[in-house]
Amino acid sequence: MALAGKTKKDVLLEFRTTEILEAARTVFAERGFNGATIDAIAVEAGVAKGTVYLYFDSKRELFLASMREGVLALHAEVAAQLRTAGSCEGKLHAFIAARFNYFSRNRAFFRIYYTEFSHLVCGAANAQPEFQDLYEEQAKLLEEVLAEGIAMGQLRPFDAPRTARIFYDLVRAALAQHILHGAGDSPDEPIRTLFEFVWKGIGAK
Amino acid sequence: MALAGKTKKDVLLEFRTTEILEAARTVFAERGFNGATIDAIAVEAGVAKGTVYLYFDSKRELFLASMREGVLALHAEVAAQLRTAGSCEGKLHAFIAARFNYFSRNRAFFRIYYTEFSHLVCGAANAQPEFQDLYEEQAKLLEEVLAEGIAMGQLRPFDAPRTARIFYDLVRAALAQHILHGAGDSPDEPIRTLFEFVWKGIGAK
Amino acid sequence: MALAGKTKKDVLLEFRTTEILEAARTVFAERGFNGATIDAIAVEAGVAKGTVYLYFDSKRELFLASMREGVLALHAEVAAQLRTAGSCEGKLHAFIAARFNYFSRNRAFFRIYYTEFSHLVCGAANAQPEFQDLYEEQAKLLEEVLAEGIAMGQLRPFDAPRTARIFYDLVRAALAQHILHGAGDSPDEPIRTLFEFVWKGIGAK
Amino acid sequence: MALAGKTKKDVLLEFRTTEILEAARTVFAERGFNGATIDAIAVEAGVAKGTVYLYFDSKRELFLASMREGVLALHAEVAAQLRTAGSCEGKLHAFIAARFNYFSRNRAFFRIYYTEFSHLVCGAANAQPEFQDLYEEQAKLLEEVLAEGIAMGQLRPFDAPRTARIFYDLVRAALAQHILHGAGDSPDEPIRTLFEFVWKGIGAK
DNA sequence: CATGAATGAGCATTCATTCAT
DNA sequence: AATGAATGAATGCTCATTCAT
Numbered sequence: 001m002a003l004a005g006k007t008k009k010d011v012l013l014e015f016r017t018t019e020i021l022e023a024a025r026t027v028f029a030e031r032g033f034n035g036a037t038i039d040a041i042a043v044e045a046g047v048a049k050g051t052v053y054l055y056f057d058s059k060r061e062l063f064l065a066s067m068r069e070g071v072l073a074l075h076a077e078v079a080a081q082l083r084t085a086g087s088c089e090g091k092l093h094a095f096i097a098a099r100f101n102y103f104s105r106n107r108a109f110f111r112i113y114y115t116e117f118s119h120l121v122c123g124a125a126n127a128q129p130e131f132q133d134l135y136e137e138q139a140k141l142l143e144e145v146l147a148e149g150i151a152m153g154q155l156r157p158f159d160a161p162r163t164a165r166i167f168y169d170l171v172r173a174a175l176a177q178h179i180l181h182g183a184g185d186s187p188d189e190p191i192r193t194l195f196e197f198v199w200k201g202i203g204a205k
Numbered sequence: 206m207a208l209a210g211k212t213k214k215d216v217l218l219e220f221r222t223t224e225i226l227e228a229a230r231t232v233f234a235e236r237g238f239n240g241a242t243i244d245a246i247a248v249e250a251g252v253a254k255g256t257v258y259l260y261f262d263s264k265r266e267l268f269l270a271s272m273r274e275g276v277l278a279l280h281a282e283v284a285a286q287l288r289t290a291g292s293c294e295g296k297l298h299a300f301i302a303a304r305f306n307y308f309s310r311n312r313a314f315f316r317i318y319y320t321e322f323s324h325l326v327c328g329a330a331n332a333q334p335e336f337q338d339l340y341e342e343q344a345k346l347l348e349e350v351l352a353e354g355i356a357m358g359q360l361r362p363f364d365a366p367r368t369a370r371i372f373y374d375l376v377r378a379a380l381a382q383h384i385l386h387g388a389g390d391s392p393d394e395p396i397r398t399l400f401e402f403v404w405k406g407i408g409a410k
Numbered sequence: 411m412a413l414a415g416k417t418k419k420d421v422l423l424e425f426r427t428t429e430i431l432e433a434a435r436t437v438f439a440e441r442g443f444n445g446a447t448i449d450a451i452a453v454e455a456g457v458a459k460g461t462v463y464l465y466f467d468s469k470r471e472l473f474l475a476s477m478r479e480g481v482l483a484l485h486a487e488v489a490a491q492l493r494t495a496g497s498c499e500g501k502l503h504a505f506i507a508a509r510f511n512y513f514s515r516n517r518a519f520f521r522i523y524y525t526e527f528s529h530l531v532c533g534a535a536n537a538q539p540e541f542q543d544l545y546e547e548q549a550k551l552l553e554e555v556l557a558e559g560i561a562m563g564q565l566r567p568f569d570a571p572r573t574a575r576i577f578y579d580l581v582r583a584a585l586a587q588h589i590l591h592g593a594g595d596s597p598d599e600p601i602r603t604l605f606e607f608v609w610k611g612i613g614a615k
Numbered sequence: 616m617a618l619a620g621k622t623k624k625d626v627l628l629e630f631r632t633t634e635i636l637e638a639a640r641t642v643f644a645e646r647g648f649n650g651a652t653i654d655a656i657a658v659e660a661g662v663a664k665g666t667v668y669l670y671f672d673s674k675r676e677l678f679l680a681s682m683r684e685g686v687l688a689l690h691a692e693v694a695a696q697l698r699t700a701g702s703c704e705g706k707l708h709a710f711i712a713a714r715f716n717y718f719s720r721n722r723a724f725f726r727i728y729y730t731e732f733s734h735l736v737c738g739a740a741n742a743q744p745e746f747q748d749l750y751e752e753q754a755k756l757l758e759e760v761l762a763e764g765i766a767m768g769q770l771r772p773f774d775a776p777r778t779a780r781i782f783y784d785l786v787r788a789a790l791a792q793h794i795l796h797g798a799g800d801s802p803d804e805p806i807r808t809l810f811e812f813v814w815k816g817i818g819a820k
Numbered sequence: 821c822a823t824g825a826a827t828g829a830g831c832a833t834t835c836a837t838t839c840a841t
Numbered sequence: 842a843a844t845g846a847a848t849g850a851a852t853g854c855t856c857a858t859t860c861a862t
Contacts, residue, residue, distance in 0.1 A: 012821095034239040038857060048823040050859080059857060115320075156405060162382070162398055169378030174371055193367050200361060201406030213841095217846085243832065253848045255834080264832065418862095422825085444649040448853060458827045460855080469853065525730075566815060572808050576789055583784030587777070603777055610771060611816030627842095653836060663844045665838080674836060 017055050020045045024066040029108035032115065033063055064130065070109045071134050074102050079141065088149035092167075093195050095142060099171055100187040103179050110179045114172065139164050167198065225250045225260050229271040234313035237320060238268055268317075269335070275314045276339050279307050284346065293354035297372075298400050300347060304376055305392040308384050315384045319377065344369050372403065430455045430465050434476040439521035443473055473522075474540070480519045481544050484512050489551065498559035502577075503605050505552060509581055510597040513589050520589045524582065549574050577608065632670050635660045639681040644723035647730065648678055679745065685724045686749050689717050694756065703764035707782075708810050710757060714786055715802040718794050725794045729787065754779050782813065 023045035027036045038059055042049045056062040081098035085091040103110040143164035149155035171194070178190045228250035232241045243264055247254045261267035286303035290296040308315045348369035354360035376399065383395045433455035437446045448469055452459045466472040491508035495501040513520045553574035559565035581604070588600045638660035642651045653674055657664045671677040696713035700706040718725045758779035764770035786809070793805045 037855085042824095049857090050823050050825095051821085053858070054821070158401065159398055162395070163402060165382050166375070166379045166399065166402060169381060170371070170375045173374030173378050177370055177374065190367075193364055194371060196363065197368060197371055197406070199406050201402070201404045214846095221846090242830085254832090255848055255850095256846080258833070259846070419825095426825090447851085459853090460828065461826055463854070464825070568811065569808060572805075573812060575792055576785070576809060576812055579788030579792065580781070580785045583788045584781045586784060587780050600777070603774055604781065606773065607778060607781060607816070609816050611812070611814045652834085657845095664836095665844050665846095666842085668837070669842070 013055075016047065016051070020047065020052055020055055020062070021066050021069055024062050025070060025109060025112070028063055028066060028112045032112070033059075036063075038062075067112065067131070068134070070106065070113065071131070074099070074106075075134070075138055077102050078138070082141065082145070088145060088152065088154040089199065091145045092149075092198065093191075095145070096171055096195055096198075097187075097191050099175060100178065100191050103175055104187050107179055110175065114176055114180070135168075139168050142168055170194075170198070221252070221256070222260050225252065225257055225267070226271050226274055229267050230275065230317065231313055233268060233271060234316035237317075238264075241268075243267075272317060272336065273339075275311065275318065276336070279304070279311075280339065280343055282307050283343070287346065287350070293350060293357065293359040294404070296350045297354075297403065298396075300350070301376055301400055301403070302392075302396050304380060305383065305396050308380055309392045312384055315380065319381055319385070340373075344373055347373055375399075375403065426457070426461070427465050430457065430462055430472070431476050431479055434472050435480065435522065436518055438473060438476060439518040442525060443469075446473075448472075477522060477541065478544075480516065480523065481541070484509070484516075485544065485548055487512050488548070492551065492555070498555060498562065498564040499609070501555045502559075502608065503601075505555070506581055506605055506608075507597075507601050509585060510588065510601050513585055514597045517589055520585065524586055524590070545578075549578050552578055580604075580608065631662070631666070635662065635667055635670055635677070636681050636684055639677050640685060640724060640727070643678060643681060643727045647727070648674075651678075653677075682727065682746070683749070685721065685728065686746070689714070689721075690749070690753055692717050693753070697756065697760070703760060703767065703769040704814065706760045707764075707813065708806075710760070711786055711810055711813075712802075712806050714790060715793065715806050718790055719802050722794055725790065729791055729795070750783075754783050757783055785809075785813070 020041065023041050024036075027041045027044055030036070031040070036059075038052055039049055041062070042052050045052070052062065056065060078095060078098040081094040082091050085094040103113075139161075143160050146155060146158075146160040146164055146167070150157050150160060174190060174194045178185070178187060225246065228246050229241075232246045232249055235241070236245075241264075243257055244254055246267070247257050250257070257267065261270060283300060283303040286299040287296050290299040308318075344366075348365050351360060351363075351365045351369055351372070355362050355365060379395060379399045383390065383392060430451065433451050434446075437451045437454055440446075441450075446469075448462055449459055451472070452462050455462070462472065466475060488505060488508040491504040492501050495504040513523075549571075553570050556565060556568075556570045556574055556577070560567050560570060584600060584604045588595070588597060635656070638656050639651075642656045642659055645651075646655070651674075653667055654664055656677070657667050660667070667677065671680060693710060693713040696709040697706050700709040718728075754776075758775050761770060761773075761775040761779050761782070765772050765775060789805060789809045793800065793802060
């Protein structure tokens with residue numbers, strides 16, 4: 001039983017959930033949080049408006065869930081890429097490349113990620129501890145890589161936690177340039193430029 | 206008297222304008238564009254709702270004006286600091302320091318700047334050419350410093366335009382960490398860390 | 411059952427539509443287009459404000475719909491009465507009588523019809539081609555009757571199109587007197603007076 | 616003194632009053648009662664908004680005054696023309712012609728006269744006794760002409776009061792056709808058609 | 821479970837009117 | 842008298858949320 005896992009009911013429930021989440025991601029990406037309506041999401045998902053509320057408590061919950069899903073997928077992909085890299089340098093490069101690649105494939109999602117994530121993180125009233133946690137988790141991942149790199153002498157000795165967060169946000173900012181303004185360019189060149197910037201700094205010698 | 210320029214009327218007009226702009230900045234910072242209501246701004250400014258519309262044509266205009274004012278002041282301050290700096294290194298340090306200092310004094314404004322600037326720049330429908338221009342202007346300023354530094358051998362030879370934008374965004378990202386999470390800390394330490402990050406990169410040697 | 415056509419849903423939808431249209435007619439008649447508020451119409455209809463918007467896209471649409479409904483019913487009734495009349499004289503009498511009778515039963519509607527029809531037809535910006543068409547349709551109907559009467563020697567030879575419009579407007583004018591000022595009098599006497607006026611003119615001999 | 620009549624003050628007062636009334640007539644004609652704003656009228660009159668309120672108590676008062684003025688001019692002209700006419704037939708023709716001519720010269724005014732007069736007369740809540748009186752006065756004028764014509768055997772014996780009002784409104788309706796739809800046509804042909812309609816009726820023989 | 825009709829709080833904006841100067 | 846800045850009530854419309862079926 002327990003092994004069988006999913007009953008027909010569970011499958012349907014999961015299916016609907018996925019369906020709605022996907023619709024939400026699409027609509028939120030297109031119109032932003034305020035511009036999106038539950039109606040539009042319901043239509044996109046092919047269900048009735050009321051049904052959305054059977055699966056999610058509120059518009060905000062739905063938004064958070066759709067963000068969470070995308071963020072988790074991103075984080076999983078980044079973590080996976082990180083594991084395949086050997087050196088510290090390789091790991092940092094992988095971190096950058098993985099994010100660029102993920103968002104190159106999920107451009108619509110980047111828009112909500114970038115514009116609305118800020119809201120959630122910044123807005124005193126809106127701050128979502130959950131996303132703070134997700135953020136921290138990734139920042140920690142990066143922090144470990146940096147700390148290890150410093151310990152092994154591959155990186156200059158600096159304040160790892162603080163630098164990790166700056167690094168993380170820098171990648172997000174560079175991504176914004178690439179995704180939102182660079183139309184459909186290949187991410188290779190920006191990745192290289194960014195990595196060099198980060199690795200060598202800009203000072204001569 | 207007449208030569209003094211400002212009549213009593215002008216003074217009042219300017220006072221009200223400032224009053225409303227300040228209120229707008231506060232409220233927009235607290236609640237974001239959509240969360241802010243004209244009513245709340247009017248109350249904050251200590252005027253009636255209708256009065257706001259005597260000074261600004263619409264909520265959006267008011268928002269843009271409150272952004273514009275802050276951005277122009279920021280840019281003016283940055284440019285001034287840049288002029289006082291001698292070396293390329295000094296100029297880049299000044300760029301960072303000026304921005305950190307400005308936003309340390311205008312924390313509320315940073316919220317709008319950070320969270321809503323993206324909206325304006327990204328959102329196809331909302332894109333404000335004016336802000337794109339302001340951004341470009343600053344980026345150009347930075348670009349020149351970088352180009353000069355490269356030419357004079359003080360900086361590594363890299364793609365100046367692209368790097369200027371990365372640099373610019375990096376400072377914004379670091380500022381977000383400092384302003385939004387670092388509560389009321391002195392900006393000195395973050396400025397130093399950031400400058401080192403930029404100057405030397407993170408790679409050893 | 412299924413063959414009966416109307417499902418419970420359809421019935422409710424039609425009921426609500428009628429309910430709101432009726433309320434709209436009442437309120438528009440009492441206060442005119444600008445004086446009427448959606449809120450007042452909603453209250454009159456016994457529904458919430460938002461509900462009105464489920465059935466009609468805008469205040470203007472609701473107004474037009476309430477006009478359209480009444481005008482169509484009027485026109486149908488007039489046309490029906492015209493068909494039962496034999497002679498040209500009988501048809502003209504029927505035209506007058508049908509309109510008097512219809513509006514005697516729909517006094518509230520006459521108010522909108524009379525006061526706002528002008529707006530719609532006159533106001534360049536507001537002009538509703540649809541109503542112009544409805545007007546023309548009825549005028550044509552009358553025109554045919556007149557042309558036929560002239561051809562058969564039952565009417566004096568005059569410019570039928572122009573006279574049809576004068577005739578039409580005359581009836582409207584006489585109706586205004588009757589409906590708006592004659593309180594609840596029987597329409598019989600006005601009908602007779604009007605018909606004689608039309609038929610014989612006022613000149614002696 | 617009393618003969619001197621107007622002091623400088625009175626002249627200015629009258630001048631301003633006229634100026635504002637003229638502006639009001641223009642703006643009300645262009646945009647209707649609701650569409651017109653006191654601001655627009657003040658601008659048109661070349662005075663400040665507050666000044667309008669020194670001369671008129673409210674928007675409605677101003678509207679009524681601007682109507683009154685036009686209506687009085689119309690009535691004066693009609694009465695004058697009536698006096699020059701000899702026969703009953705001539706007087707009725709003069710009544711029609713005078714109104715057509717007046718409004719041919721004051722087309723803008725006809726719009727408010729026609730559309731807004733209806734409001735005032737019909738609207739239970741808005742009914743302006745004053746205009747009812749003006750209306751009655753003119754109707755009485757017409758009634759006397761008709762009564763006299765009947766008494767002298769120049770007109771068929773009919774209900775003079777009722778017919779006077781129908782006649783009056785018919786002319787208004789025909790005017791609407793001419794002024795609002797007939798662009799700038801000469802009023803001669805419509806006057807003739809209308810008069811014949813009224814005089815002979817439409818019945819043959 | 822699913823539906824979608826109904827709700828009603830919320831909000832930007834307008835503009836007649838007032839009143840201090 | 843004249844001004845015009847300030848007011849704030851009023852209103853069309855939206856949309857997240859509920860709930861009877």
